[in-house]
Amino acid sequence: xxxxxxxxxxxxxxxxxxxxxxxxxxxxxxxxxxxxxxxxxxxxxxxxxxxxxxxxxxxxxxxxxxxxxxxxxxxxxxxxxxxxxxxxxxxxxxxxxxxxxxxxxxxxxxxxxxxxxxxxxxxxxxxxxxxxxxxxxxxxxxxxxxxxxxxxxxxxxxxxxxxxxxxxxxxxxxxxxxxxxxxxxxxxxxxxxxxxxxxxxxxxxxxxxxxxxxxxxxxxxxxxxxxxxxxxxxxxxxxxxxxxxxxxxxxxxxxxxxxxxxxxxxxxxxxxxxxxxxxxxxxxxxxxxxxxxxxxxxxxxxxxxxxxxxxxxxxxxxxxxxxxxxxxxxxxxxxxxxxxxxxxxxxxxxxxxxxxxxxxxxxxxxxxxxxxxxxxxxxxxxxxxxxxxxxxxxxxxxxxxxxxxxxxxxxxxxxxxxxxxxxxxxxxxxxxxxxxxxxxxxxxxxxxxxxxxxxxxxxxxxxxxxxxxxxxxxxxxxxxxxxxxxxxxxxxxxxxxxxxxxxxxxxxxxxxxxxxxxxxxxxxxxxxxxxxxxxxxxxxxxxxxxxxxxxxxxxxxxxxxxxxxxxxxxxxxxxxxxxxxxxxxxxxxxxxxxxxxxxxxxxxxxxxxxxxxxxxxxxxxx
Numbered sequence: 113x114x115x116x117x118x119x120x121x122x123x124x125x126x127x128x129x130x131x132x133x134x135x136x137x138x139x140x141x142x143x144x145x146x147x148x149x150x151x152x153x154x155x156x157x158x159x160x161x162x163x164x165x166x167x168x169x170x171x172x173x174x175x176x177x178x179x180x181x182x183x184x185x186x187x188x189x190x191x192x193x194x195x196x197x198x199x200x201x202x203x204x205x206x207x208x209x210x211x212x213x214x215x216x217x218x219x220x221x222x223x224x225x226x227x228x229x230x231x232x233x234x235x236x237x238x239x240x241x242x243x244x245x246x247x248x249x250x251x252x253x254x255x256x257x258x259x260x261x262x263x264x265x266x267x268x269x270x271x272x273x274x275x276x277x278x279x280x281x282x283x284x285x286x287x288x289x290x291x292x293x294x295x296x297x298x299x300x301x302x303x304x305x306x307x308x309x310x311x312x313x314x315x316x317x318x319x320x321x322x323x324x325x326x327x328x329x330x331x332x333x334x335x336x337x338x339x340x341x342x343x344x345x346x347x348x349x350x351x352x353x354x355x356x357x358x359x360x361x362x363x364x365x366x367x368x369x370x371x372x373x374x375x376x377x378x379x380x381x382x383x384x385x386x387x388x389x390x391x392x393x394x395x396x397x398x399x400x401x402x403x404x405x406x407x408x409x410x411x412x413x414x415x416x417x418x419x420x421x422x423x424x425x426x427x428x429x430x431x432x433x434x435x436x437x438x439x440x441x442x443x444x445x446x447x448x449x450x451x452x453x454x455x456x457x458x459x460x461x462x463x464x465x466x467x468x469x470x471x472x473x474x475x476x477x478x479x480x481x482x483x484x485x486x487x488x489x490x491x492x493x494x495x496x497x498x499x500x501x502x503x504x505x506x507x508x509x510x511x512x513x514x515x516x517x518x519x520x521x522x523x524x525x526x527x528x529x530x531x532x533x534x535x536x537x538x539x540x541x542x543x544x545x546x547x548x549x550x551x552x553x554x555x556x557x558x559x560x561x562x563x564x565x566x567x568x569x570x571x572x573x574x575x576x577x578x579x580x581x582x583x584x585x586x587x588x589x590x591x592x593x594x595x596x597x598x599x600x601x602x603x604x605x606x607x608x609x610x611x612x613x614x615x616x617x618x619x620x621x622x623x624x625x626x627x628x629x630x631x632x633x634x635x636x637x638x639x640x641x642x643x644x645x646x647x648x649x650x651x652x653x654x655x656x657x658x659x660x661x662x663x664x665x666x667x668x669x670x671x672x673x674x675x676x677x678x679x680x681x682x683x684x685x686x687x688x689x690x691x692x693x694x695x696x697x698x699x700x701x702x703x704x705x706x707x708x709x710x711x712x713x714x715x716x717x718x719x720x721x722x723x724x725x726x727x728x729x730x731x732x733x734x
Contacts, residue, residue: 272304272307272308274289305339317343338372342372374389378411381675384707420442434465475511478497512543520551529544541564554588554591573606580595609643624659628650651670651681686714699718
């Protein structure tokens with residue numbers, strides 16, 4: 113890791129403590145030494161994370177569940193058809209959850225004519241400017257034996273068809289189904305869980321898991337228990353997931369179960385809980401895997417980049433070889449910091465270790481080049497992604513279209529979309545809508561949307577969300593309202609992505625109160641948890657108006673929804689006080705209580721707020 117840590121000297125908070133320098137002497141594999149070096153510029157190790165390494169609620173009841181149709185996912189995993197490459201080394205999803213250790217001849221990937229999306233957003237933050245929230249799929253299907261990825265077809269088991277065909281309770285459906293002589297197998301359960309997760313029917317997936325365990329139709333193994341933990345954490349929260357873990361038999365309460373909970377904690381950006389879980393895993397004697405370390409990297413990428421060096425040092429100490437996803441996170445950290453030379457050094461180290469960059473990773477590099485203004489380098493990467501003929505690799509268009517749009521290359525967007533237009537899949541349509549939206553070609557974006565609807569029998573809110581985001585970005589309120597009305601007429605359930613776009617539509621039009629009322633209705637109906645960005649867009653809208661009261665209300669709502677306060681929220685909240693010229697009494701103390709420490713920008717904002725506070729006090733004394 114020595115090379116990669118050195119490349120980060122330009123980032124903040126550099127320095128090397130005695131504790132860290134002791135570990136630098138450990139001999140390990142070259143790959144981890146290169147990584148460690150890239151981050152040698154960071155500050156001393158954080159005792160909370162490394163104390164176990166360097167120094168040597170309520171119970172849930174599924175009978176109370178509402179018919180949620182979309183819930184959140186976490187971590188940064190692309191869906192199964194994000195690429196036709198071998199991305200098995202991406203470790204930010206749970207490839208083993210609910211996947212039996214038998215040969216499954218068909219999986220959910222590869223069906224380009226499916227009625228719904230099978231992939232999610234990518235890792236890189238450039239996909240969304242509000243980079244603290246991503247709707248990313250957790251589950252990846254197991255690699256199929258005996259088939260190439262290009263020929264895999266989606267399998268829908270009889271159990272899946274029965275569950276999706278009726279809104280009745282899972283137990284009633286399956287009890288009747290079993291009485292009719294049908295058998296329940298691990299393979300059927302695996303395919304059913306994958307399909308329910310893909311559709312984000314997490315409540316029904318949890319009910320299925322509960323029924324399977326109580327009815328004992330299959331023998332639960334660790335992956336089944338881990339999947340159950342994941343679903344409880346999604347639907348009911350971390351505390352109830354922890355409670356369930358205590359009920360799991362000791363022989364199945366292993367690393368997979370705990371790392372599942374760890375990843376859910378990372379999704380919520382709950383640093384203290386994540387670090388406590390990580391140390392608990394060590395105290396229980398569970399192996400420290402690359403997956404767990406990657407989760408920490410993902411967390412610190414969002415919350416505290418100076419801790420990344422500590423994770424890399426730990427990986428070296430534990431002799432953990434970096435995975436493809438490890439490099440992906442580090443490349444994104446460098447790119448977001450505008451440290452292009454450091455990013456390129458990470459890429460060189462990755463190549464030297466024989467790790468082949470996936471299409472997703474190359475697209476991430478290209479986006480960072482675009483952001484840094486290096487258009488020539490970005491286009492070189494895009495040509496590498498495209499290969500010799502886009503007609504032979506049309507699936508890469510989902511990455512090419514929005515990046516070419518960010519470069520202002522309308523000609524390239526048109527060329528690539530023309531290849532896909534005759535028979536596009538969901539991802540290609542969404543990419544085209546996004547690309548045309550960036551280029552302000554609204555008519556073209558609407559045409560791509562219509563093309564997408566032509567190819568689906570049952571449109572979901574995800575189909576509408578892409579165009580709704582375009583309308584929101586261009587403050588086209590009238591068109592947005594019409595699209596929402598059209599969405600309602602189709603009978604599709606509106607989920608978090610659509611709520612987010614709708615909220616931003618009204619905030620962008622200056623109707624912050626209306627956006628707030630929409631979100632309030634969503635929460636009261638208990639149809640799923642809104643995204644972080646939905647709350648934040650409203651809070652920031654109030655902050656820009658100097659509405660301290662409502663900004664504080666949204667800040668509290670975010671905490672109640674489980675979103676841990678961070679720099680982003682505090683910066684926006686402080687902006688409300690500054691705009692209103694109101695004294696922000698005890699602001700530093702509030703931040704400290706939430707374990708949030710100001711960066712340079714926020715410190716400057718606090719200094720300005722202190723000036724307002726002093727002038728207010730002076731006025732009282734006059």
